[in-house]
Amino acid sequence: MKTKNGIFLLSILVTFLLGADLMSQTSLQADTMDNVIRAVTDQYPGASLQAVERGVRHAGSLWRAEDGDDAFFKAFCLKHYIADPAERLRVFQKLNHYFEAIMGHTNEIYLALKKHTDEPTGPLHEIDRMFSAFSPDAHLMQDLYQSRIAFVTALNFPRFTLAEKNRLGPDWSAEEWAMARLGDVFSSRVPAEIKQHAARVSSQADLYISGYNIHMGALRDNDGRKLFRDDQVLLTHWNLRDEIKANYADGELGPRRQRMVYQVMKRIIDQTIPKDVIDSYAYQWNPFANETRKNGRAVDLEREPDIRYEMLRQVFLARRAMDPFHPHMPTCIERNFSGSMEVPQEQVEALFHQFLSSPLLKKVAQVVEKRLGRKLAAYDIWYDGFKSRGSIPQDQLDAITRKRFPNARAFKDAMPEILRELGFSPESAEFLAAKITVDPARGSGHAWGAGMRDSLSHLRTRVGKDGMDYKGFNIAVHEFGHNVEQTLSLHNVPYFFLNGVPNTAFTEALAFLFQKRDLEILDMEPGDAAAENLAVLDACWSAFEIMGVSMVDMKVWKWLYAHPDASAAELKEAVITIAIDVWNRYFSESFGVRDEPVLAIYSHMISYPLYLSAYAYGQLIEFQLGEYLEDKPFGAEVERIWSLGRLTPSVWMIRATGTDLSPQPLIRASERALKKLK
Ligand SMILES: [Zn+2]
Incomplete structure (x- = not known):
């Protein structure tokens, strides 16, 4: 593997960094911060100690040797701290103006650079693709630090943690919220080499996944029969999953094809898939017996050597290398949930747990079983028969x-x-x-x-x-x-x-x-009620599936943090164990089958880790807002709600609907749909 040495060196560096104090990324001496806080409060006796402390520590956490020595940092804070509230507000308004100008015009530049690749303006020239991929603001953050705009901002408009935003935010004015959002702009400073390394590892994982095709015409069942067309080349996992979905319509061949696709998935998950059948037509492969043939002759092929899990391991290490530069959110899990999504991981897991363990799963599973006219199989998490064709041609x-x-x-x-x-x-x-x-x-x-x-x-x-x-x-x-x-x-x-x-x-x-x-x-009658009920059950069934895989994703990352030195083979065993545990805990009773690894197949887990939860969480939000808007004037309420601005999800949802994020609206809608269906 190309970057293996780099990864190895990096993990030594990371171990070294993690052993040190988490604040060690700042170049300032340990007592400098306290010194500066004292000096600033002495100079501005009216200033709130809490505000000074927050500002100095925030600016200090971003300070690096190239920004100046400790004495310079002190002089900088004394000069730029704004104690007068009226002046602070004036500066805040100016910052709004300047940042809107920077962000807004940068956005216009991007629109212009991508005009020809986004709009059908005629044949594309290579120069169009080059400009479309060009980033005119690649060094913007660096420039904002070098000009010290970042430090003036951080010193006077420090960041608040998610917990603080959720605790204090319900009482904040729009102004206080906007100032807290400004505090998020300069919240970490990751060295360019570490970011670039992470980007390289991500694109390598992307490349691995995007080339993981299964040539379906090369598959054989136990009787040597071919079930798929030669031109069917399916990408893992998206196309394989969609092939399972598509086969519900075919009562004859459908179930045999579905079993075969699922068998392929299992071989990918446990890496017993022969390496040379991936993205290749060279061999005929029976995924059940795991036998390969060439021109009718049996041949022994090596299995894929856990590359799937080596990719995930490298993605983990590259992201973990950023940990020391985020003293407030020192794990990738925290940065993904408390950071990007702004919902703590524990809360997301609790929401999903609540939904997955509701009696609803069993009830909907019974409906699916009845509609299929057979016992459920693990791959029926992708059951696609709730879609209605619609009554208008x-x-x-x-x-x-x-x-x-x-x-x-x-x-x-x-x-x-x-x-x-x-x-x-x-x-x-x-x-x-x-x-x-x-x-x-x-x-x-x-x-x-x-x-x-x-x-x-x-x-x-x-x-x-x-x-x-x-x-x-x-x-x-x-x-x-x-x-x-x-x-x-x-x-x-x-x-x-x-x-x-x-x-x-x-x-x-x-x-x-x-x-x-x-x-x-279009002034047409909305779809019939039966179709609407089916659509709700379809959403509900897919929410179970996506929450299941999200659970696996989250638990795998927790395991990785607990076992940072694990090998790819150990990681594989852990992923399979976790997937089976999640299956047995939530799905096995309703499905009537145990120990299924199906929830480990998602490709996102490898190339977009921790992203899956956002889909599942999105479905809950959609139903909560949909339920709230049902008996309200749509236009007026949409205008009120989507004008709330970028609060945290929790504060936004309470201001929008009166209640915090909850899986109950989706559960209620599904229960109603089940009743009407009967
Ligand atoms: Zn969209």
């Missing part, structure tokens, strides 16, 4: 949307009317529509938010030459929901630093709430 829908939206411009012109139909006031509808522009997209479309109030939010949508088909319209309405969120949470917050939503789940929730109302927008 596709052709009819296509004809309606093509006529109404012959081009992107027509969608742009219809935006105020669409918003009024959704219950927004005429003034809000006009305002929002004026801030969103519609561009044709090269890909399937996306929503690109504005970075400052002077810019527009872009809705990119794909329109065929004979107009927008229903699928395109459905996606455009989803993206439109994102644009509305982006606009409300930028323009309706009193300070730039408050712009946005707590995390991506909160913008996805609004996009899905819009998308669900797409037939309403």
Whole structure:
């Protein structure tokens, strides 16, 4: 493996760093901070000791030798500490202006650099791809430290921990919230080499996963029969999972194919898969007996030598190398949950545990079993039969949307009317529509938010030459929901630093709430009640699955932190044990099968670790907001809620719906759907 030496050296470095004091990344002497705090409070007797202490320690934790010696740090703090509240507020307002200018214009530069790769402007030239990949702000943070803007900011607007934000935040004014958000801007300073190394390891893991194809035509069952087409090349795990889903429609061959796909998954998980059948047609492979043949002759092949787990191990080590530079969040687990998601890991696990151990799983499992007419298998966590076809024929829908939206411009012109139909006031509808522009997209479309109030939010949508088909319209309405969120949470917050939503789940929730109302927008009857019940059960079933794999993901990372020196083989054993434990704890009773490793197959676990929880958590949020909005005026409440700004998820949810994050709305909706189905 190419980077093995690098990794080895790095892990020695990391062990050394971890052994030292966690604050050791600062270049300041241990007593300098206390000295400076005393000096500042002496100079500004009216200043709050708590505020001075917080500011000096925050700025000090970011200080490095190249920034100056201890005496210089002291002089810097004495000179730049702002004790007068009126002056502090003035400076805060100026910082809002300057950062909006930097972020907003940087965003405009990115839009311009990616214009030709994002919009269908004609044939692409190599120079387009080069600019599309170019980062004009790659050194921005470094420059903000060098100019000392970062230190003035950190000294006067220090960071608050997640626990503090959740404890104090309910009583904070918008101004206090925005100041706390400014405190998050300069919260860590990881050396470029360590970041680059982590990026290299991540892209290596990405590459490994993106090349992990199974040539389905090369598979044989125990009778030597071929069940798949030669041209079926399926990527692990996404395509393999989707193949299981697709085969529910085929009563004949379906179950045999599903069993075979699951058998392949098990061989990937325990790494008994022959190395040379990965991404190759060279051999015929029976995954049940694990026998390989070439031209009818049996051949012995070596198994994959635990590379899957070596990748994960390297990703872990590269991320752990950043730990010493985050004294407030010294593990990758904390940075992912308390940091990025802003929900403590224990709370996420508790939410998932509550949902997974509700009696609901057993009840829905019984429905699935009945609909399948057979006992459940582990791979039925991907049961796909709750989808309803919809009562209106596709052709009819296509004809309606093509006529109404012959081009992107027509969608742009219809935006105020669409918003009024959704219950927004005429003034809000006009305002929002004026801030969103519609561009044709090269890909399937996306929503690109504005970075400052002077810019527009872009809705990119794909329109065929004979107009927008229903699928395109459905996606455009989803993206439109994102644009509305982006606009409300930028323009309706009193300070730039408050712009946005707590995390991506909160913008996805609004996009899905819009998308669900797409037939309403076309003045058509919303889907029938039976279809709606099925959709709820579909969401519920997939929430069980995704929470199960998220549980495995979280427990694996905890295990890694407890066993940082584990080999790839030891890690493999641990992952399998954890996956089976989670299965036996939550799923085995409802499914009637024990000791299944199925929850360990997700590729995210290898290349996007700890990301899976965000999906599951997003589903809970969507149902909580959906339930709250059910009997409320949609437009007015959307406007109120998505103007709250970037609070923490917990404070945001309480201000939005009156209750903290909870799995109960999804449980209630599923129980209702089950009753109606009977
Ligand atoms: Zn979306």
